[in-house]
Amino acid sequence: MNTPIRRLSVFAMLLFGALMLQLTWIQGFQAEAIREDPLNSRQYTERLTEQRGPIVIGDENVAFSTDISEEDEPARFQREYAGGTMYTPVVGSFRSYGASGIEYTENALLDGSDDRLAVRNFRDMITGREPEGARVELTIDPAVQEAGFKGFEQLGMNGAAVAIEPDTGAILGSVSYPSYDANDVVSITDITEAGENYVALENQEDQPLLNRALRERYAPGSTFKIVTAAAAIEHLDAGPDSTQDAPDNLSFNSGPNLPNATPGGTCNGGSPDTLAHSIQISCNTSFANWAIEMGGEALSEQATAFGFNPEEGEEFNVPLNVIPSLAPVESEDSILGRAGIGQSNVESTPLQMAMVAAGVANSGEVMHPYLVDSVRDADRSVVTQTSPEVYSQATSASTASMLKDMMVLVTGPDGSGPNAAIPGVDVAGKTGTAETGGELGTHNWFIGFAPADDPEIAVAVVIEHGGGSGGSLAAPIARQMMEAVVL
Amino acid sequence: MSTTAPEAPTALPPIQRRNAELVLIGITIVITMSAMAVSGLNLNGSIPGAMWGYGLIFGALALATHVALRFIAPYADPLILPCALFLNGIGVAMIWRLDAADSGDIEHAGVGMQLIWTAVGMVMCIALLFFLKEPRVLQRYTYISALAALILIALPMVPGLGVSEFGARRWIGIAGRTLQPSEFAKIALVIFLASYLVTKRQVLSLAARQIKIGRFKVMDLPRARDFMPMVVGWVAAIGLLVITKDLGTSLLLFGTFLAMLYVATQRSSWVIIGVSVFLGAAALAFQIFWHFRQRVDIWFYAFDPEVYGRLGGSEQLVKGQIGMAYGGVFGTGMGGGQAHRIFAADSDFILASLGEDLGLTGLMAILLVIFLLVQRGMRIALASRELFVKMLASGLAFVMCFQVFVVLGGLTRIIPLTGMTTPFLAAGGSALMSSWLMIGLLLRMSDNARRPAPQAIQDEGATQVIRR
Known part of the structure; x- marks a missing residue:
């Protein structure tokens, strides 16, 4: 026996070997991933006793922790937010039961548990210093952010605006309107009220919790014509003077006709129109014809080069997650033609259209957008510093230069967007007014950059169901944001 | 049935080594008290007064057991008692620390009940050693043990007596306390199987025919008429599973049944047949019962927010794993973790709590001690001369091993999570008492296995007695 x-x-x-292997896997290798799982509510509730690092915009701490404990009590830190509601969509909120924005994505750095801080934590442990989370410094330019947010406040309409530094991809402004005051939802002394406030925000019809700049897609309308024009130059060897049929009303083999929307409904009196003039006055039918001539694949490919259609798992994280913008391959003329003017199945986040403008501004080179400039530990020594990274060469430098020249015409006296013009500075731009179907009004867009010959800022502004035109509603906000940098 | 096994070289040397045991017990007492001291330092910055009180009581109990052993089982294996005391002591310290952190009142944290049960368990262990001089007498009670096991398993199903909690029916309520009879059922079952299988092993190991693939033998098929014990065992396990919904106990008892059947017959075909029919039945139960589908969802998709959010979903398991993740390799230190916020942190989830406070390192140490205990049990089985004792010792050792596997395997998602106590560590009287009874049996068997055979009177005559 x-x-x-x-x-x-x-x-x-x-059996014991299996248990030990599995334990090693969980406690040794998987530990960090499990700790960072969103289901781990501890990372929010328990970190209240630790000094969380601040989030910094321009030299101001826009999110910081204050010890509110009585004397002789263990420390309890209340998270506070400065700068009002305009930073909330970016900075986010650090609540008892969850977090959003940078507070969520950079949590491990802010609370000090990130491996990159391990050496410093170890030193703190030995020297007996109170551990402190890292400072996260953002790329946001307060003047740009404020200009954009004020613009929406004055207009009183929902929407979003994004500003990018073209040669680095640094996000200078990321506005989403309406927003909310993060201080209302993070109280640790009145958790119930904070929770109720949050639920109220969740149920509010205008969705203040939605970051429209990164997490909402809109039909880009005529601003997408920049992508179509880029494809026409790259794939069809077109130039500013190349002409394309521009009837007042374009009919297809099947599907509804496409009329021109320009004042008077005509581009060039019904005759073929040049590419430059089509951009300047935003002609629909000529661009529909350009799209049909190049074919659905060329158009979709060009959009992809600017950042549309990311593959699954390759979506942008700035580090906030950006939902993918879409420009699928179309084969039916009536749909492809409409795709060429940013309608039908084309949908874009405001960030994506800002990337289109920034790509053109940066000689066709699209940079990876990013929000975190640097991370520093408690005594300001650098933990990480973001270095700009090229995302793609969307167009050749000469194509970009042609596009820029044509876009400058838009803000001229005869263009569709003179409201974006800045005295003494050349501004490149493109307006857009997107049909949304149904009863709700059009989305009104403006994308552009300035100064045209040495771009410092590229912007995209969208007014959600503004019901006006891009030139009248969106261009003024875009101008104010650009002025904050170039003037 | 005192058939002598032919493998004599496995005998253990007749050495007592009680002093080595005493030193090890001293170390376990120090470890227990240190664990409480560290907890106190972590929880409120001072060494808790409770450490002295509880430490002294625990130490006194441990030493008393040791002294009793010197008199009534001097040749007992010297490692078994220290291992059991180490686990018991760590368990006491952990339960105390969890209650202290949970109630926030470190000086009045309650671990008194656990200490009382420890004392009761030790007394039962000593009493068993005192009254049971020859384990083979248990072999007489083959069917009484079977009946006892059945009744104990069936008790929670009795209306009015059984208590159903947390999706399983494994308690009975007596005088406001709950008791878990399956803890004792497993001992009765091992006794029954040991004596039954020893008598039936010849028959059960007969091969009817062989299954071959090409020229290679895959397995022997038993004769059809010998299938009855397997059928009964399987029906009992599945019946238990379906009626009490207690997958853990069902798995533990059926696994023990298969292991002992294998030890008795040395036929892997029984194991293969048993595992297949159990898996088949479990798959069927999965189809029919919502409860099992839930278990499987929790097993596979624990970190799915939808499964997490369900009523009775994976929240507890995920929280346990998150705790273990916070423990990491070196742990947060006793009292440094947040394990007390997890449901059943001191009973079914005590290994997760230990994993958080003591880390991978501490949990490995605890596993090694349990493993040592299991292997000592196996060694006693090897060293014993009687087949019944061999079966009993290896059966008890395997029950202990498999129970830890079911608990920790569930916590680490090797198998579906089922509620079950961990021997010696978990809070609860039934579990502690049954663990100490098992230790009593192992000590008794090891004492008998190591005690030198009575010396025959050496006459000048021609007969020479050869000592085995």
Whole structure:
């Protein structure tokens, strides 16, 4: 009977071996991933006793922790937010039961648990210093952010605006309107009220919790014509003077006709129109014809080069997650033609259209957009510093230069967006007014950059169901944001 | 049935080594008290007064057991008692620390009940050693043990007596306390199987025919008429599973049944047949019962927010794993973790709590001690001369091993999570008492296995007695 007993003890050993391997996997290798799982509510509730690092915009701490404990009590930190509601969509909120924005994505750095801070934590442990989370410094330019947010406040309409530094991809402004005051939802002394406030925000019809700049897609309308024009130059060897049929009303083999929307409904009196003039006055039918001529694949490919259609798992994280913008391959003329003017199945986030403008501004080179400039530990020594990264060469430098020249015409006296013009500075731009179907009004867009010959800022502004035109509603906000940098 | 096994070289040397045991017990007492001291320092910055009180009581109990052993089982294996005391002591310290952190009142944290049960368990262990001089007498009670096991398993199903909690029916309520009879059922079952299988092993190991693939033998098929014990065992396990919904106990008892059947017959075919029919039945139960589908969802998709949010979903398991993740390799230190916020942190989830406070390192140490205990049990089985004792010792050792596997395997998602106590560590009287009874049996068997055979009177005559 000894042989089976020996085998049974070997089996017992295997069982324990399996347990030990699995424990090593969970506690050794998977530990960090499990701790960072969104289901881990501890990372929010328990970190209240630790000094969380601040989030910094321009030299101001826009999110910081204050010790509110009575004397002789263990420390309890209340998270506070400065700068009002305009930073909330970016900075986010650090609540008892969850977090959003940078507070969520950079949580491990802010609370000090990130591996990159391990050496410093170890030093703190030895020297007996209170551990402190890292400072996260953002790329946001307060003047740009404020200009954009004020613009929406004055207009009183919902929408979003994004500003990018073209040669780095640094996000200078990311506005989403309406927003909310993060201080209302983070109280640790009145958790119930904070929770109720949050639920109220969740149920509010105008969705203040939605970051429209990164997490909402709109039909880009005529601003997408920049992508179509880029494809026409790259794939069809077109130039500013190349012409394309521009009837007042374009009919297809199947599907509804496409009329021109320009004042008077005509581009060039019904005659073929040049590419430059089509951009300047935003002609629909010529661009629909350009799209049909190049074919659905060329158009979709060009959009992809600017950042549309990311593959699954390759979506932008700035580090806030950006939902993918879409420009699928179309084959039906009536749909492809409309795709060429940013309608039908084309949908874009405001960030994506800002990237289009920034790509053109940066000689066709699209940079990876990013929000975190640097992370520093408590005594300001750098933990990480973001270095700009090229995302793609969307167009050749010469194509970009042609596009820029044509876009400058838009803000001229005869263009569709003179409201974006800045005295003494050349501004490149493109207006857009997107049909949304149904009863709700059009989305009104403006994308552009300034100064045109040495761009410092590229912007995209969208007014959600503004019901006006891009030139009248969106261009003024875009101008104010650009002025904050170039003037 | 005192058939002497032919493998004599496995005998253990007749050495007592009680002093080595005493030193090890001293170390376990120090470890227990240190664990409480560290907890106190972590929880409120001072060494808790409770450490002295509880430490002294625990130490006194441990030493008393040791002294009793010197008199009534001087040849007992010297490692078994220290291992059991180490686990018991860590368990006491952990339960105390969890209650202290949970109630926020470190000086009045309650671990008194656990200490009382420890004392009761030790007394039962000593009493068993005192009254049971020859384990083979248990072999007489084959069917009484079977009946006892059945009744104990069936008790929670009795209306009015059984208590159903947390999706399983494994308690009975007596005088406001709950008791878990399956803890004792497993001992009765091992006794029954040991004596039954020893008598039936010849028959059960007969092969009807062989299954071959090409020229290679895959397995022997038993005769059809010998299938009855397997059928009964399987029906009992599945019946238990379906009626009490207690997958853990069902798995533990059926696993023990298969292991002992294998030890008795040395036929892997029984194990293969048993595992297949159990898996088949479990798959069927999965189809039919919502409860099992839930278990499987929790097993596979624990970190799915939808499964997490369900009533009775994976929240507890995920929280346990998150705790273990916070423990990491070195742990947060006793009292440094947040394990007390997890449901059943001191009973079914005590290994997760230990994993958080003591880390991978501490949990490995605890596993090694349990494993040592299991292997000592197996060693006693090897060293014993009687087949019944061999079966009993290896059966008890395997029950202990498999129970830890079911608990920790569930916590680490090797197998579906089922509620079950961890021997010696978990809070609860039934579990502690049954663990100490098992230790009593192992000590008794090891004492008998190591005690030198009575010396025959050496006459000048021609007969020479050869000592085994």
